[in-house]
Amino acid sequence: MSISDRQWAIAQALFDRFIDRGNARLGGSAFRKGERVQDLVHSYRQDFLDDAAAVMAIVDPRLVAFEARAKAAERALVGLTPDGSEFYRRNPDRLSESEFIVDVSACLTHIHDTRERTRQSLVEANRSRAEAVSELRSARFRHEQATRCAGCGERKHTPLRVDDMGGYVCLTCIDTRLHELLAKEEEAA
Incomplete structure (x- = not known):
């Protein structure tokens, strides 16, 4: 041996x-x-x-x-990492068989930056998606709630209230009616 x-x-x-x-x-x-x-x-x-x-x-x-x-x-x-000379450096070991070695820190920096950009784009896409869903829900709500006012006869998207007779009355008509009542009270007083 x-x-x-x-x-x-x-x-x-x-x-x-x-x-x-x-x-x-x-x-x-x-x-x-x-x-x-x-x-x-x-x-x-x-x-x-x-x-x-x-x-x-x-x-x-x-x-x-x-x-x-x-x-x-x-x-x-x-x-x-993509192909590129920035990810390789000359091997300091002259006896080694390979002239160039992978520059690990450059590769890790590239991977970290790529992941950070991807994360940012995902965050932005989620934010845009949330805004779009919110807008869609809002539009659907406005469409479903739109009703003809029993007072003025207009089709309104504003919140409606049921009046004494069971019809829907818009806030504008309610506000007008309140001002009329307040004006009558002031004249009576």
């Missing part, structure tokens, strides 16, 4: 941590700080390499899954 550079690096990190913990104890550690894992006796070295392999077995699948989720999120993010 070949040992990768990554496995050696993890084994060295575990070994350094082991030395730090040992030095924190009263007796100290049998190993010196800065000692290399490769220089250890085979049995000790193999223990640290086995531990490194166990760490890699746990971390690597999670890392692969995380990278897959990140790529899927990037594809979804690019799918939500």
Whole structure:
């Protein structure tokens, strides 16, 4: 079984941590700080390499899954934005296979702005709809309520009242009749 550079690096990190913990104890550690894992006796070295392999077995699948989720999120993010160079920037990692990477902040800003404009247009459409429904109801109410006045004979949309004889009388006729009655009372007084 070949040992990768990554496995050696993890084994060295575990070994350094082991030395730090040992030095924190009263007796100290049998190993010196800065000692290399490769220089250890085979049995000790193999223990640290086995531990490194166990760490890699746990971390690597999670890392692969995380990278897959990140790529899927990037594809979804690019799918939500229109094609355009403003959503890409040059990759600072010169060793990377891709020259350009998605500018996540520009994509998120674009998506946020688009959603805000959509929300505003929905609010405006709902407001216009509410006004139209209100106007329609008002027109229907005026049409349904329009009745011929028993006093003046005109077809009126104003609120009507029932008079003594059971006919509908408009407010104008009621007001006229009240003024006539008040004038008679004033003459009598």
